[in-house]
Amino acid sequence: MSLDIGEVVRESGVAASTLRYYEEKGLIRSIGRNGLRRQFNADVLDKLALINIGKEAGFSLEELTDMFGEYKRPAIDRDKLLHKANDLERSIKRLSALRDGLRHAAKCPQKNHFDCATFQRLLKLASKRKKRSATR
Amino acid sequence: MSLDIGEVVRESGVAASTLRYYEEKGLIRSIGRNGLRRQFNADVLDKLALINIGKEAGFSLEELTDMFGEYKRPAIDRDKLLHKANDLERSIKRLSALRDGLRHAAKCPQKNHFDCATFQRLLKLASKRKKRSATR
């Protein structure tokens, strides 16, 4: 089950130049060539979906390479994964508070969100300060 | 209640150059000077906390300026806020699935996550494809 790069582009919506860039970074891998053209295993589509979610979560390509890259196999490093999951959990909590804050701000009559007690409370809730990795 | 830029740096952990940059972009505002030194209203600390959460949520500084900037007051645009909240909600769902996926991967005995049915299921769950804004 191998896909031509063109098919991967069409199915994933990811640009060819991006696929080459990801491969160069060790994030994905091509399994051969047809002439010059890269061929990918079909599971690259899952991988790309995962990469997109990971980016959305604020992980850098380097972090994603650590977690799911092709050439890091020896070190799956389960502690690291758990640690990331915990980071993510905290992050999700803050984002949930932000979501509630936005929803509230959308109906609150105050001209300035910062004058609103409910918004303030949500904000406090959201900012249990914990510094995330520098890369963004 | 005004704070010297140095105090803001100390309390918020945000670099002075970043504060100047944010001000230049209209994201925050200083209320005056002491000599050359910028003075900020104490509420800038809440604002910065909010900005950090927003960045974590994947919003660009420009989007944040639209949402909470100082010079956009006429257009609070409640529909836009609600829309962002809904984006965020979808995002949170994907991130929750990713968190579960990471946790599972950390205990799953499979050498390759992609060979694991549970991981696959979480992945499918996480990737209800919806393209987010280009800026990241």
Place this chain on the structure above:
DNA sequence: AGTTGACTTAAAGTCAACTTTAAGTTGTAC
């Protein structure tokens, strides 16, 4: 055998979000 279209590479370019640098200014402390 020649044209076409989808790819290839290496290198340079772009963009957001900052940071660094160089040279200058100020309030306070001595």
Place this chain on the structure above:
DNA sequence: GTACAACTTAAAGTTGACTTTAAGTCAACT
């Protein structure tokens, strides 16, 4: 009144994540 630390500005530099460009290659079709 002078030294010093903490700021100031404008401009250039950096980083991550790509994209664009220019010149070339190949398989397939005519």
